[in-house]
Amino acid sequence: MAALGVDFTLPLRDFELTLALDVERTVALVGPSGAGKTSILRVISGLADRARGRVALGDEVWLDTRLRIARRPEERRVGLVFQEYALFPHLSVRGNVAYAGRGRVQELLERFRIAHLADARPADLSGGERQRVALARALARDPAVLLLDEPLAALDAHTKSQVRGELHELLRELALPTLLVTHDYEDAAALANEVGVLVDGTLRQLASPAELVARPRDAFVASFTGANLLHGSALRSGDMTEVRLSTGERLFSTDDAEGEVGVVVYPWDVSVAREHADDSALNVVRGEIGSVVEVANRVRVRIGPVTAEVTSSSAGRLELGRGGVAYATFKATGTRLVPLT
Amino acid sequence: MIKTAALTVLAAASLTNAFPKIDAHEHYSFAGSNALAAQIRQGAPADVFASANTSIPQQLYAAGLVEKPVVFTRNALILVVPRSNPANIHSVYDLQRQGVKLVVAAPGVPVGDYTRVVLHNLGLDDVLSNVVSNETDVRGVLAKVALGEADAGFVYTTDARTVRGRVATVGIRRSAEPIVRYAVAVVKSSAHKPAARAYVRRLLGKPAQKVLRAAGFLPRK
Amino acid sequence: MRRLPAAALVFLASFCALGFLALPVVAIFSRVSPARLVGQLGNPVVTDALLVSIRTTLVAQALVLALGTPAAYVLATRRFHGRSLLVTLVELPLVLPPAVAGIGLLAAFGRVGLLETRIPFTQTAVVLAVSFVASPLYVRAAIAAFEGIDANVVAASRTLGAGPVRTFFRVVLPLARGGLGAGAALAFARGLGEFGATIMFAGSLRGVTQTLPLAVYAEFDVNFDVALAVSALLVVISAALLVTLKWLPSASTSRFRFATSS
Numbered sequence: 001m002a003a004l005g006v007d008f009t010l011p012l013r014d015f016e017l018t019l020a021l022d023v024e025r026t027v028a029l030v031g032p033s034g035a036g037k038t039s040i041l042r043v044i045s046g047l048a049d050r051a052r053g054r055v056a057l058g059d060e061v062w063l064d065t066r067l068r069i070a071r072r073p074e075e076r077r078v079g080l081v082f083q084e085y086a087l088f089p090h091l092s093v094r095g096n097v098a099y100a101g102r103g104r105v106q107e108l109l110e111r112f113r114i115a116h117l118a119d120a121r122p123a124d125l126s127g128g129e130r131q132r133v134a135l136a137r138a139l140a141r142d143p144a145v146l147l148l149d150e151p152l153a154a155l156d157a158h159t160k161s162q163v164r165g166e167l168h169e170l171l172r173e174l175a176l177p178t179l180l181v182t183h184d185y186e187d188a189a190a191l192a193n194e195v196g197v198l199v200d201g202t203l204r205q206l207a208s209p210a211e212l213v214a215r216p217r218d219a220f221v222a223s224f225t226g227a228n229l230l231h232g233s234a235l236r237s238g239d240m241t242e243v244r245l246s247t248g249e250r251l252f253s254t255d256d257a258e259g260e261v262g263v264v265v266y267p268w269d270v271s272v273a274r275e276h277a278d279d280s281a282l283n284v285v286r287g288e289i290g291s292v293v294e295v296a297n298r299v300r301v302r303i304g305p306v307t308a309e310v311t312s313s314s315a316g317r318l319e320l321g322r323g324g325v326a327y328a329t330f331k332a333t334g335t336r337l338v339p340l341t
Numbered sequence: 342m343i344k345t346a347a348l349t350v351l352a353a354a355s356l357t358n359a360f361p362k363i364d365a366h367e368h369y370s371f372a373g374s375n376a377l378a379a380q381i382r383q384g385a386p387a388d389v390f391a392s393a394n395t396s397i398p399q400q401l402y403a404a405g406l407v408e409k410p411v412v413f414t415r416n417a418l419i420l421v422v423p424r425s426n427p428a429n430i431h432s433v434y435d436l437q438r439q440g441v442k443l444v445v446a447a448p449g450v451p452v453g454d455y456t457r458v459v460l461h462n463l464g465l466d467d468v469l470s471n472v473v474s475n476e477t478d479v480r481g482v483l484a485k486v487a488l489g490e491a492d493a494g495f496v497y498t499t500d501a502r503t504v505r506g507r508v509a510t511v512g513i514r515r516s517a518e519p520i521v522r523y524a525v526a527v528v529k530s531s532a533h534k535p536a537a538r539a540y541v542r543r544l545l546g547k548p549a550q551k552v553l554r555a556a557g558f559l560p561r562k
Numbered sequence: 563m564r565r566l567p568a569a570a571l572v573f574l575a576s577f578c579a580l581g582f583l584a585l586p587v588v589a590i591f592s593r594v595s596p597a598r599l600v601g602q603l604g605n606p607v608v609t610d611a612l613l614v615s616i617r618t619t620l621v622a623q624a625l626v627l628a629l630g631t632p633a634a635y636v637l638a639t640r641r642f643h644g645r646s647l648l649v650t651l652v653e654l655p656l657v658l659p660p661a662v663a664g665i666g667l668l669a670a671f672g673r674v675g676l677l678e679t680r681i682p683f684t685q686t687a688v689v690l691a692v693s694f695v696a697s698p699l700y701v702r703a704a705i706a707a708f709e710g711i712d713a714n715v716v717a718a719s720r721t722l723g724a725g726p727v728r729t730f731f732r733v734v735l736p737l738a739r740g741g742l743g744a745g746a747a748l749a750f751a752r753g754l755g756e757f758g759a760t761i762m763f764a765g766s767l768r769g770v771t772q773t774l775p776l777a778v779y780a781e782f783d784v785n786f787d788v789a790l791a792v793s794a795l796l797v798v799i800s801a802a803l804l805v806t807l808k809w810l811p812s813a814s815t816s817r818f819r820f821a822t823s824s
Contacts, residue, residue, distance in 0.1 A: 079721070086717070100723050137722065138721075375783040444765065447780055475768070476766065490668060
C-alpha cells in the first residue's frame, strides 16, 4: 500500500500552517480548535486552493505547486468523512452509499450494520448511524487514503466509547493510509499508530502515543496528553535537578534542565496520602483536596495544583470525599522537565 | 382675492403644455380622452373634463354625467417623423411602403379616430397594416417618434411643436383633414360646481384663447 | 388588562389589511356574472392577448431560468471583488419603475440606442421587457436557495468523484429545488402582469405585442366587460401560480431541514 506524503504550507486567517509528514498507517493530528486541522484534510482532498507544496500518494502526485500540478478533488482517490458527516439529505442511505457509483453497496451496508436503514433518510438517523453511513459512503469510493475529521466529536459520551473500539478495528482491517484529526488526545491515542501535536500551524511532535507521554517535547505537548504542568525554576544539584516551584515547593527531577522550566507529572504517577511520609526519594506537594471526579473505575482528585489518578478503592480508603488536606507524592524519575513554550 | 380650492381637471393629453399655462393653480390629469371618460364613468372625482373631440363629452352628457359640453378650441392633424427620417418619408403616401413602422393612437382615442378618418379620406386605409403600435394617447405616439423608434406617427400640430428639434413634420392635404373640435364640460358630481363653471368660462375668455393660439391651437370658430 | 386593546387593534388591522387585499379581487368577479365572463373569453381580443401573453411569458421564463440559474449560482458560491455591486445590479430592475425600465430598454436596444437593433415593436421586445422585470425575482430567490445549501455537502460530492457539473445536477439542484421553484413562480407571475416596460418598449398591437395586461388597459375604455373578463383571467392564473408556490417550499424544506446537523 502506497504511503501518503504531504509537505505544504497554507496561509490561514491568523497564521500560516506548515505540515510535512508521511502517512503509512494511521496518523492522528491533535490540537486545539482553530489549529488548522480541518484545513489539512481539505488540502489533501483538494478542496482548499491556496496551499503551496506537494501532496502525493506514492508516485501519484496530487498537488505540486512547483510543477503546477493540482488535481481536482474528484480526481483524487480520497475518502473524506466530514465532522458533521455532510450526508446528502435528499438521498436515502442507500442513495448516499451508492453515490460514488462503484458497486459493493450491499456489502458495505451490511458490513456497517445499516442495511436495515437502506431506505431511510439521513434526517431520521441517530448520530452513530449517520457516522456509519458516512464511513460506508466514503469507502464505497474505494479510496486509497482515508481522511477523518473529528470522527468521534459529534457522538454522545456513551456512543463514543463503543464507536471508538469499532473504528479502531475497522482501521486496522482496512489497512489504508489514514489521517484523522481530533481535539481529543484520548481518541487520537486509541485510534492511531502515530500522533502529531499541532499548535498554531506547526507540528510540535510526531510520535507514538506512548512516546508522547514518555517524552513530551514541550509543555504544550505534555499538557495536551493529560499531564500536570507546573512552573518553576531549575538548578543542577548533584546528579539531579532541583526545581523551585512558583508555589514554593522544592522538587527533584532526574531530567537535566536550567532556568525557567515546565514540570510534567502524569496523574497516574501521583500517589495520594493523608499523612506526610518523610521519604527523601519522593517529591511532595501538600494541598487542599479540590475536585474529586470518578472516571470509569478510577478517581481523579485535585490536590492543590496537582491532579492525581487513583483507584476507586484507594479513594474510598483515604476518604477523599470529605475534603481536607492531602499529600500528592511522585518520584523524581516520574518528574519530567520540559521547556516552557 | 378669495383663494379657491384647486379643481381637478381631466384633460386630453394634447393639452398637457397649454392648460397649466392658462391656469397653474388647478390639479391636472392628462391622458387619452376616452380613458378619462371611462374614469368619470367609474365615478372618479373630477370637476372639469376637457376632451379632444365632441363625441365623448356628448356621450357623457347623454348619460347624465356632465353638464352641456362647450367647444373651446380646434386643432389639426399632422404626420411627424424623427429628425433623421430613417424611412425617408416625405409625404403621407410614402407610408404605403413595405416595412414602414407607423405608430398611431388606438381606436377610441380621439386622435386615433381622427387618424383613421384622414387615412380613409386619402384612400390609404391599407396603410394601417404598417401600424406597429396602438398607443393609449397622443403623447405616446409622439414619444415613440421623437425617440426615433418609430418611422412616423400621427399627432396634432400642437404636439409636434413641443418637441420641435426632434421631429420633422409632413403636411396633410387640408381637404383630407377631419374637423378636430375640443369640448369642455363641468362634471355633474363635482363638489365645486361654481368654480368649475368659472373655469370653463375662463377657457372661453380672451387670455386663455391667446395662450391656446400661441401653442398652435386653432380658433374656436 | 392593558393587553386587551392591543390585541384588538392587531386583529382589527389584520382584518382591514386582508379585506383591502381581497376586496378588489372579489369585486372583479362580482361585477359580471360568470356566464358573461366566460362568454367574453371567446372574444378575439381576449384570445389574441392570451396567446401573446402565454407565448412571450413562457419564452421569457425559459430565458430567465437558463441565464439566471448559473448567474445566481456563481453569485451565491463565489466571493470576488465587485460581487455585491453585481448583486445590486441584478436586483435593480426590482425597484426600477417599469416605465424607467422601458426607457432603459429603448436606450439600449432601440433603433437609436446603444445597440441599434430592430427589436422594438416586436414580440421579442415583449420577451425582453418581461425578462428584464421578472429576472430579479428569480435570481434573488435562486441566490438564497443556493446559499442555503451546506457547502460541506457539495464538497462531499466532489470527494466522492463527482465533478462540478455532476455535483450541480445531482446535489445542488435537488437541494435548491424548493427555492428555485418559488422564485420561478414569482417571476412568471410578475412577467405575466408586466405593463409599463412592455408598452414603452414593445408598444401595443393586437395579436403581436398586446399582452393580457395591455388588453385590459386598452379595453377599459372601450368595452368594460372585456376588461373585466381579462382581469378575471389574470386573477385565476395568478391564483393558480400562488397555490403552486405554496406547495413547493413546504414539500422540500420540511424534509431536508436538520438533515446535516448531528
